[in-house]
Amino acid sequence: MAEAFRWAFIGTGTLAKKVIKEITATGRHAVVSAYSRSRERLEAFCRPYGTYAAESVEDAVSRPDVDGVYISVTNESHYEICRRCLELGKPVLLEKPFTIKAEETERLQALAKSKGLYLSEAMWTWYSDVPNKVLELVRSGRLGKVKDVYMSYSRYSIDYAPRVSDPLLGGGALLDIGIYPITYSYRLFGFPKGIHCNGDIVNGADYSDDIVLDYDGFKVRMDVSIVGTKGEVMIIDGSEGTLMNVDYHYGLPAAVKVGDDVEVIQGDRGYNKEFDAVAFEILEGLTESRFIPMRSTLDCMRILDECRRQMNLVYPFER
Ligand SMILES: NC(=O)c1ccc[n+]([C@@H]2O[C@H](COP(=O)([O-])OP(=O)(O)OC[C@H]3O[C@@H](n4cnc5c(N)ncnc54)[C@H](OP(=O)(O)O)[C@@H]3O)[C@@H](O)[C@H]2O)c1
Structure with a gap:
């Protein structure tokens, strides 16, 4: 420019x-x-x-x-x-x-x-390099057949700002941070065949959610919480190798182990x-x-809708 x-x-x-x-x-x-x-x-x-x-x-x-x-x-x-x-x-x-x-x-x-x-x-x-390289890696089949996926985004953040937990501001774990693992899973594996969500609702906002997305032959299990302390980690376990990524939504480096080889995926990130x-x-x-097409945004919103329906989370301004 x-x-x-x-x-x-x-x-x-x-x-x-x-x-x-x-x-x-x-x-x-x-x-x-x-x-x-x-x-x-x-x-x-x-x-x-x-x-x-x-x-x-x-x-x-x-x-x-x-x-x-x-x-x-x-x-x-x-x-x-x-x-x-x-x-x-x-x-x-x-x-x-x-x-x-x-x-x-x-x-x-x-x-x-x-x-x-x-x-x-x-x-x-999805404007960062690492998530896009992780997507290429999963598509390339280097991890083999995906067997199991775990994603957490669980940090004590209710004191960070009122918007995080205030139902009048559309707060809660799902919309504030659950959108990150849900979008990540959607980008890697597409729209799930099944969506299961249990939420712990406190004062009208979900503080913690257990989400399971079903795919052919494996599940993506998610722990999402604004009062939890599990941190942010993604583990993709395949028949040939394993990928582990701490702070995946920030686009931080990911470690990949295939056989005895360990490789680190790195790249630029940031606003x-x-x-x-x-x-x-x-x-x-x-x-x-090109990075985050409209279809991705809409499909992920549909997943959020289904999670909210299952945990009966209705915001005051929707009633
Ligand atoms: N992509 C990321 O990395 C990332 C990180 C954090 C947050 N977010 C998202 O970014 C958004 C903002 O987060 P934040 O942490 O910046 O929140 P924040 O500190 O509460 O800031 C919200 C801002 O919006 C203004 N505002 C609210 N309602 C408004 C209205 N109706 N008309 C005009 N201005 C209005 C507020 O000012 P007034 O009250 O004075 O109007 C304030 O300046 C959220 O949707 C959050 O999910 C994204």
């Missing part, structure tokens, strides 16, 4: 602060406008970057110098804010979980298609890779991402 790609940011919280720092340092991205409701916090966010502190979503997004919109508001507002940005005719990168339910994802994708606009999920894992790729895709005129 010869000139910086110009973003409008909707949401200026913890994640947006990390992202703006990382992407603007490259010189390849500028955040020309931003909006969130608290004026004081918005201005504090904008000041160091010379970003325009907008009065509304419309004010931030409809400027002619905005090339794309990045939305990192809390989960319950994803759908409505994304819908408004698409109605304003702008390409959108929307944080995970894409929406609260699959039906909303379908509506947003249909709206983007009808307007010929780019829309993708900021599922940053810069994601934002560079999305900016290129928008400038290329694509309407969906």
Whole structure:
């Protein structure tokens, strides 16, 4: 990119602060406008970057110098804010979980298609090298026939931010972090033949979930928790070898053992890779991402819907 790609940011919280720092340092991205409701916090966010502190979503997004919109508001507002940005005719990168339910994802994708606009999920894992190399490895058959898969994402994180466990903000383990192993499993093995979910619901949000996805000849077992301490690990056991990956959703290196050989899969990761790729895709005129296609986002939302149905998790704003 010869000139910086110009973003409008909707949401200026913890994640947006990390992202703006990382992407603007490259010189390849500028955040020309931003909006969130608290004026004081918005201005504090904008000041160091010379970003325009907008009065509304419309004010931030409809400027002619905005090339794309990045939305990192809390989960319950994803759908409505994304819908408004698409109605304003702008390409959108929307944080995970894409929406609260699959039906909303379908509506947003249909709206983007009808307007010929780019829309993708900021599922940053799949912009990193290691997960894509793991996918190639599994497809290549080097691990042999897959026998068993275990994935945990279990960290004590309810004190991290209110949004993690507040049902009014669409919180809970499934939507906050369960989406990562579910998307990983979906990318490696496709849509499961069976979905089983047991959730431990506390104060209207699921704190811990046991999820099992059935595939031909093996199961993917998942421990997902915002009060657990098992950490984040993925183990794929095949007839010829085993892959082990700590912190897999961050795209950290994975170890592969086939026979007596141990190999480490490494590669680049981070928000810069994601934002560079999305900016290129928008400038290329694509309407969906090569890294995280619309089908993947929609199918994973359908898996989340089924898990929520089985654990009877209904958010207050859905009643
Ligand atoms: N990809 C990743 O690595 C990653 C990591 C963490 C989080 N996330 C996702 O990113 C999102 C944000 O997480 P976070 O940790 O940054 O949350 P956060 O710190 O609570 O920030 C949320 C931001 O959204 C704004 N906001 C909320 N509702 C809004 C509305 N209706 N209109 C305008 N602004 C609104 C809030 O400001 P006001 O209240 O002042 O409006 C705040 O600036 C979540 O969906 C989360 O799942 C992704």
